[in-house]
Amino acid sequence: MENLTLMNVQEAQANIGSYIQRTPLDHSQTYSKMTNSEIYLKLENMQKTGSFKVRGAANKISKLTSLEKKYGVIASSAGNHAQGVALAASRGGIPATIVMPESAPIAKIDATRGYGANVILYGNVYDDAYEKAKEIQAVTGATFIHPFDDLDVMAGQGTIGLEILEDLPDVDTVLVPVGGGGLISGIAVAIKSLRPKVRVIGIQAAEAASMSEALRSGHPILIDTANTLADGIAVKRAGDLTFDHIKQWVDDIVTVTEDEISAAILSLMERAKSIAEGAGSVALAAALNAKVDITKQKTVLVISGGNIDVNFLAQIIERGLLTNGRSMVFRTILPDRPGNLEKLLILIAKERANVLTVEQVRYDLSVPLRYARVTMTLETLNYEHQEKVLQSIREAGYPFQKDIRH
Incomplete structure (x- = not known):
């Protein structure tokens, strides 16, 4: 097997200078506080074409x-x-x-x-x-032109590792999205050839964990499905070259769930004012959900891309709000008399929840006569706030069913 070398990556850096732009390594005070570490975002979503x-x-x-x-x-x-x-x-x-x-x-x-x-x-x-x-x-x-299982391609991706070390020589850990494995192979070779003690850890979507399965099996295998909102890393079979390099150079690979990915996309929008696609958000998802111990370490999260469909983004935002306790859907039955819906709305307003949508249904066989089924979407602060709202509704005698869309 041919091996990728530091020299290959350095040559690639010279070759591609006119094609790319050097992306920022942005220190995030917000994520540093949230993770008790020093978090830096390598913003490849700002790269030409929106991706590494x-x-x-x-x-x-x-x-x-x-x-x-x-x-x-x-x-x-x-x-x-x-x-x-x-x-x-x-x-x-x-x-x-x-x-x-x-x-x-x-x-x-x-x-x-x-x-x-x-x-x-x-x-x-x-x-x-x-x-x-x-x-x-x-x-x-x-x-x-293979997207990952090619030494020249891997070398090009590895130039990100050189940039990280140039901007943050004392980095401790680098979290990298993994699909076929080309990105992390190149980054790991570049970084560990110069700084062997730096940890390079791969992050995969749990629903498309082909590299994790390959490492478990001892060789690349075809997994049944790769159905994830992180479409950029939805690969059903790990690369052969990348598998061998990951075994040699990468410290570990962990997975994140779909809810964790969607919440990370939303967080990047709100906290970092940065648009990232699913694949570009998995490193943050791992950091925020303690999938890797990065306590008090200088940690770089590779935000690998920002190309996301606007319509799909709307769905992800809704999912992220639900996941974070920022949005809640509940259903109740009210006597169909004037003023009853108003009383419920006043109760919700007192708890400082914001009503986003209200749907009232009378003509349905599942609804008792002279009653109406009311479904509401509420904007809330967090899960604790949700429980406070629901407790008030419960004490007022309203039957309810929470989060009917889950």
Whole structure:
């Protein structure tokens, strides 16, 4: 097996300078207080194309021969790698074809086309798109740009590690999102070659934990599903090269739940004023939920991307509010007489909960005659506030069912 080296990463840093921008390493007082550590956000969501992926794609494309450039490039991607390849190819005047899953966010599909690539939609997840892209490559002779299982791509991603050490030489721990493993492989090689004692820990979505399963099994395996809102790391099979590098260089891999990811997306919006996609939020999700012991350590969270569909974002915000106790749905039955709904609303107002929606239903066979079913969505401060509101409703004699959407 060929091994990625520090020299490979340093060469990549020289190769891609004109393709990328150096992203900020932002110290967060808010998250530092919340985790009893020193938290720094490596904001790759501010990278060109909105993701770190352009780094690896640019390094790979910079090494193509004249003949390879003539035949063009092809890639498979859920979105971020697609945009990186499309941008790097367009800069060099190279034809690019990208196969994307039909489930890819519309924003990523449109952005990839906007960079001049020919986009083909195929399959439900990345792995389906990958198989289709390999079929097309066999016919066209185009160079396949793998999103993670390629040394040149891994080297490009590893330049993030060099930037972290340049900006924060005394870093203790780096938390990195993991899908196929290209990002963490490159970062780990770069950082640990220079600072062996720095911990590099991978974060996966529990619903797409292909690398965790590979490490458990001793080799990459195909998992049954990769159904997660963190679509950028929804990979059903870990890479072979990346698996070997992760075994050698990475300290640990932990997982986070869908609710933890959605809450992290919402937190980044509110506390850091930063838009991150699901994959870009998993490192924060791990930090906020104590999946890794980072107490009193200088810890970098790699916010790997910010390309998220606006319509999907609305759903995530709603889910995040529910998860954090910031929103509550409950249902009750009221006698259908004038003033009864007003009494309930006054009771809720006294507890300083904000009514977002009210639905009143009379004509339903499940509703007793001369009664109405009322469903409300309330804005609350936290779970403690919710319990206080519900206690007042309970003491007033109203029957209720809480959080009916869970």
